[in-house]
Amino acid sequence: MATNTFIERQRSFCALGGALLTATALPDTVPILHASMGCGTSIYFNQIGSTGYLGAGYCGGTATPSSNVGENEIVFGGLDRLREQVTNTLKIVEGKLYIVLTGCMTDIIGDDIQAIVREFRADGAPLIGAETGGFKGDGYRGYDLLLQALFRDFVEPRSEKVKKKVNLWGIVPGQDPFWRGNLGHLGHLLGRLGLQVNTFFNRGAGLDELREAGDAGLNIVASRTYGIEAAQAFEEVHGTPFLSAALPIGPTATEAFLRQVASALAISERKVNGLIAEEARRYYGYIDRIADAYNDLDFQRYAVVVGDANYAPAITRFLANDFGWLPELTVVTDDLPEGRRGSVRADLTDLASGYKTKLVFETDTSEVARLLAEIWPRSNGQRLYDAFSPAFVVGSALDREFALGIGAGHLSVSFPVGNRVVLNRGYTGYEGAMSLIEDLLSVVVAAR
Amino acid sequence: MSDIDEKVAPRREDRLGAGCVYGGNACGLKAQFGGCRLRANQRGFGQGSICQLLPGTAMLSTLPNTVVILHGSLGCGGAINLQTSNVRYRQLLGGERNPQGAIWMTSNLDERDVVSGGEDKLEKAILAAERRFRPAAIIVVATCVPGIIGDDIDGVAARLQKQVQARILPIHCEGFKTQIMATAYDAIFHSVSRHLLTREGEKRQAPVIADELEKAREKIRRSRLVNLMNFASMSASEQGELTRLLQALGLTVQVFPCYSDPERFVDATEAVLSISSCPTHDDYFLKHLQEKYGVPYILRHMPIGIAATGDWLRDIARFFHLEKEAEALIAQETKELEEALVPFWANLRGKKALVSAGEVRAFSTAAYLQELGIEIVAVRPYHYDEFGESSLDRLVEKQQDVIVNVATIQPYETLNIFEKTKPDLYMGHIADNVWAAKAGVAVVPIWHGGFSSAGYSGAFDLARRINRVLRNPSFNRHLRENLKQPYREAWFAEDAFKYIQEAVTN
Numbered sequence: 001m002a003t004n005t006f007i008e009r010q011r012s013f014c015a016l017g018g019a020l021l022t023a024t025a026l027p028d029t030v031p032i033l034h035a036s037m038g039c040g041t042s043i044y045f046n047q048i049g050s051t052g053y054l055g056a057g058y059c060g061g062t063a064t065p066s067s068n069v070g071e072n073e074i075v076f077g078g079l080d081r082l083r084e085q086v087t088n089t090l091k092i093v094e095g096k097l098y099i100v101l102t103g104c105m106t107d108i109i110g111d112d113i114q115a116i117v118r119e120f121r122a123d124g125a126p127l128i129g130a131e132t133g134g135f136k137g138d139g140y141r142g143y144d145l146l147l148q149a150l151f152r153d154f155v156e157p158r159s160e161k162v163k164k165k166v167n168l169w170g171i172v173p174g175q176d177p178f179w180r181g182n183l184g185h186l187g188h189l190l191g192r193l194g195l196q197v198n199t200f201f202n203r204g205a206g207l208d209e210l211r212e213a214g215d216a217g218l219n220i221v222a223s224r225t226y227g228i229e230a231a232q233a234f235e236e237v238h239g240t241p242f243l244s245a246a247l248p249i250g251p252t253a254t255e256a257f258l259r260q261v262a263s264a265l266a267i268s269e270r271k272v273n274g275l276i277a278e279e280a281r282r283y284y285g286y287i288d289r290i291a292d293a294y295n296d297l298d299f300q301r302y303a304v305v306v307g308d309a310n311y312a313p314a315i316t317r318f319l320a321n322d323f324g325w326l327p328e329l330t331v332v333t334d335d336l337p338e339g340r341r342g343s344v345r346a347d348l349t350d351l352a353s354g355y356k357t358k359l360v361f362e363t364d365t366s367e368v369a370r371l372l373a374e375i376w377p378r379s380n381g382q383r384l385y386d387a388f389s390p391a392f393v394v395g396s397a398l399d400r401e402f403a404l405g406i407g408a409g410h411l412s413v414s415f416p417v418g419n420r421v422v423l424n425r426g427y428t429g430y431e432g433a434m435s436l437i438e439d440l441l442s443v444v445v446a447a448r
Numbered sequence: 449m450s451d452i453d454e455k456v457a458p459r460r461e462d463r464l465g466a467g468c469v470y471g472g473n474a475c476g477l478k479a480q481f482g483g484c485r486l487r488a489n490q491r492g493f494g495q496g497s498i499c500q501l502l503p504g505t506a507m508l509s510t511l512p513n514t515v516v517i518l519h520g521s522l523g524c525g526g527a528i529n530l531q532t533s534n535v536r537y538r539q540l541l542g543g544e545r546n547p548q549g550a551i552w553m554t555s556n557l558d559e560r561d562v563v564s565g566g567e568d569k570l571e572k573a574i575l576a577a578e579r580r581f582r583p584a585a586i587i588v589v590a591t592c593v594p595g596i597i598g599d600d601i602d603g604v605a606a607r608l609q610k611q612v613q614a615r616i617l618p619i620h621c622e623g624f625k626t627q628i629m630a631t632a633y634d635a636i637f638h639s640v641s642r643h644l645l646t647r648e649g650e651k652r653q654a655p656v657i658a659d660e661l662e663k664a665r666e667k668i669r670r671s672r673l674v675n676l677m678n679f680a681s682m683s684a685s686e687q688g689e690l691t692r693l694l695q696a697l698g699l700t701v702q703v704f705p706c707y708s709d710p711e712r713f714v715d716a717t718e719a720v721l722s723i724s725s726c727p728t729h730d731d732y733f734l735k736h737l738q739e740k741y742g743v744p745y746i747l748r749h750m751p752i753g754i755a756a757t758g759d760w761l762r763d764i765a766r767f768f769h770l771e772k773e774a775e776a777l778i779a780q781e782t783k784e785l786e787e788a789l790v791p792f793w794a795n796l797r798g799k800k801a802l803v804s805a806g807e808v809r810a811f812s813t814a815a816y817l818q819e820l821g822i823e824i825v826a827v828r829p830y831h832y833d834e835f836g837e838s839s840l841d842r843l844v845e846k847q848q849d850v851i852v853n854v855a856t857i858q859p860y861e862t863l864n865i866f867e868k869t870k871p872d873l874y875m876g877h878i879a880d881n882v883w884a885a886k887a888g889v890a891v892v893p894i895w896h897g898g899f900s901s902a903g904y905s906g907a908f909d910l911a912r913r914i915n916r917v918l919r920n921p922s923f924n925r926h927l928r929e930n931l932k933q934p935y936r937e938a939w940f941a942e943d944a945f946k947y948i949q950e951a952v953t954n
Contacts, residue, residue, distance in 0.1 A: 004560070006573035007522060008553045008580070014523025030934065033496060036592055038623040040496020041857070042527050044879055049530025055882060059934035061496075062857045062879045068494040070624050074596065088493035088947060092860060094936045104521050104593050105624055108562060134521030135557050135593060335522075335556070366551075366580055397529075404546045416529045 008364035009398050010138075011308065011333045011415050012175060016103050017043040018139025019132040019146040021051075021174030023099045024060035025201040026210065030095035031060065034082050034113055035103025037068035039134075050397075050415050052177040052422025065089040069105055078111045086120055086127065096207050097154065099146070100129035107133030128153040138335060139175045140226045140308075147230035150210065152237055158215035161240065163265070165196040165216045169230070170223030171247070171428075173201050176310065177417040181426020181435075186222055186248070186257075189429050192275055193258065193267055214238045218265055222247050222257075222428070224343035225309040225336070246347045247310040250318035250433035251280050283430040290437065299441060302388050303327040304402075305357075306368055306395035307414030309334045313347045313359075315394050315413065318433060320355040325392070329372055330359045333396075333414070365398045369405065392440065409443045452736055455602050456620045457638035460628040461488070466833035468497075468627050470854035471861065471945030474844045477832060477852050486832055486854070487951040497856040498830070499623030500632035501591060506531050506680035507636055508619075509550035510538070510706040513584040515577040515614075516552040519570050519601060520591030524623075528552050530878075534680070534897040538707055541684050551581055557593050567599050571608060578612045585644070585710035586614045595622035615710060617643045628831050629856060630728055630806070637733035640705065644713040645741070672768070673700045675722040675743070677730045680706050681809075681877075681895045682902070689903035690725060690751060693761060696777050697770050705733075717741040721767055725760070725902065726750050727835035728808050748838055750808045751902050753816030754782055756842065781904040788908050789820070792915040797821035799918065802866065802884070804828035804857075804876040805894045811839035813875060813894060813901065813910075818846050820911055825869035826851035828862060828876075853944070859883040860935060864944035873914065888928030890914075890921035 013021065016035065020043055023031040033040050044061045047054055056063060067085040069078045082100070089098065100113050117129040130149035132142045147169065168187055173179045183199040190197045198209045198216065219234055219242035221227050231242035243264050248257035255276050262272040293299065303325050305316045312332045319325040332344055341361060348359050358375050362368065372388070379385040391408035393399050397418045403410035412419055413427065413436075426432045451458055460466040467486025470477055480487055501524055508516045509531050518525035532549035539547035553573050557566045570588065577586045590601045605616040617639040621632060676694060678687050691701045704716050716722070722737055722745040724730040734745035746767065751760040758778045765774030800823045803814040807829035814824045824847060829836060832854045843850065851869070855861055857880050866874075866887050874884035875894040885891050892913050893899065899913075900906040 036623040037497040038499020046526030066496040134523040
């Protein structure tokens, strides 16, 4: 439930958008919108403009089947139209899984889509449904709602668990423009711990991986905030426990992440120490060769980190703990109710480096400048003024104006990212931290 | 009572008999339309379409000095994250070193508001917009949810107007209310006409006149003052080209509505003529300017292509009795253009194209492609009404049998036509092009922010782009070889219009 206020330049999809992006991230999957005629394309426009130019994919974007309900359906109910739409979708569009997703209008009029879904399932159609009306929340909420539906109605029950098999989620397709790379890096690392890892949405993963996910010994949610209810639903339906870990970026956080996973699965200390040592050696092998420039050119920066509840704390921790920067202000832009803020706070209270950041929950873009002015008083004309400089803003495309306004460098990492193109890049783990360093420092040296 | 006196502009289905579901040829389309109304056909299989909110925010987000508040769930308006890139581009072109992009808010209606109403949140948003940005206008756009829960945005706007300096414009843009996305233009112009065409407070300062000669000059200038209507998908270079042509006829040009300050809209009432460059976009507003303020208008051609641009200029010149000057200008411009096009002929002639866009742009662009020697296999206007007729006629003059598929996107129909007609070139809007690309053909986007296709320089630019893209479509060929379209093979053997359910009567 939201914090009951308007948002200025919000940084997410609606619930339907999050669910749609999640559905289109699954292989061979066909979403069917039961919504007003404009919802699909509006979401697609946001997708193109905000997620590093992530395209429609197999059957998303303007190809997304949609019942396009109008006044008639809103007055008389939309189920007949939905039944017709599903029937014809199955005839025309090829898929291994079809997912009905509702929008605001059909949720408000109370169309019982599950009744239609049951009809088609009874005939053997691979169809599920989720109620994802936009007013139910943001894109992260839509992701969670769809995951719950997938775990309840698509993942097959397995009573025997495979101890070394894990499912990994918490990195939200589209809402995180770097979801593919981020899932890829973490999946790879966990694989090196000897685990069989399902990431569902990552490139190359097939639908079978999701269908057969029910025998996993552990679910790993790489987020303190997203996909948690889905993990609870999974546990309730399939009996697999879960752990929730902060999104790990860089050696300090990734080491903690690996130890958390290892301890939950009783993986030997020797094995996890070996992996951590090997990864750290590799990471510092690269750092070795940038250390000259870091020190010769004074690469340290004050920083403001603006982003979602995964990225803002994760990047702040990397900058403070590993990279020696000064993230004075961390702004979490999600519309989180008080009850869901605690874990984010906890992750930033005791930083390994002892560095203290100011954490604020603020949804509104233009407020970031005011928040910085509160903690770092503007110059009142004194000749010797301790300026917030040299500075860097790690945020979204919406924070460029703020960054340029304070003379800071800027990198878009968190939604919306309309000024970068993203394919397989990711920022998690050791590998991702190196990409992040490349991207940050390339901005610093761009004018040289 | 005129439409303007009502709270809400009528739907285009009702006002213009517009429709967006048809498949066949031009002759059949015109017969079904019958000069007044397309049948309310439906599709038994639909894909995500475009509601009026999308062109609505495209236009509104261009307005400088304005905050746009989407009253609805937080997803509505997210398209601005893409649309703002054009706004930023124009701000950069205008010399802004740190462009803001579009400033917008969502009232973020949630489950509680759906039950108990969202007016309080909207009020808070309006007050915050005023406090934070001190804009000239605050535009409140009602989306689906308030349309169904019954929020009174006009009431909220009227109530808060007393405490807020910015003009508050309520706009009714509920997606489910109309199938014709172009209703958005009427919804916006409706509110603009009700709220921005009167001067409040001080009267306009008369210009300082130095002497009698200056006075005469000013009088002549005022007698040549025209409103040039642009639209969100008119690029800066297109606007520059059309302005150049009008200035070449000695006219003084002021441009509305996109990128025009809300405080300037009232100047539109002082022009001697309004000139549309897209009839589908402007008729509601220009008719109002004529009815209420006596400003006549020209609303016939979109100046895309050689013949259409000439006709557009001739209509304007006739109004000012400048026929001779216009013919000289047209002759000179056409000669230069045709010479410049010569190197492209070899590569363009005989190619086949499929074109999809808003009705007038689709027909006009297709007719220009014909002028370049390209055959049109099908044209797919987003909707159809009387404003498409003259440009459709131009197109059909050369090819009577051209397929006309009225559809707001619906790529399953496009691809079916595609596989049967095998064009070499596709021109469509953003969100639509990728499916043609995956079919392996060359794609030239029919519009984007840096694009030009209007007037003579636009005609050259468009030909130049087509020539370039046709030189190496290998990127898209690889898409066809390596990726799969989502449709079953059987679909391509079916009639493209199989799922169109014709209404029995108009």
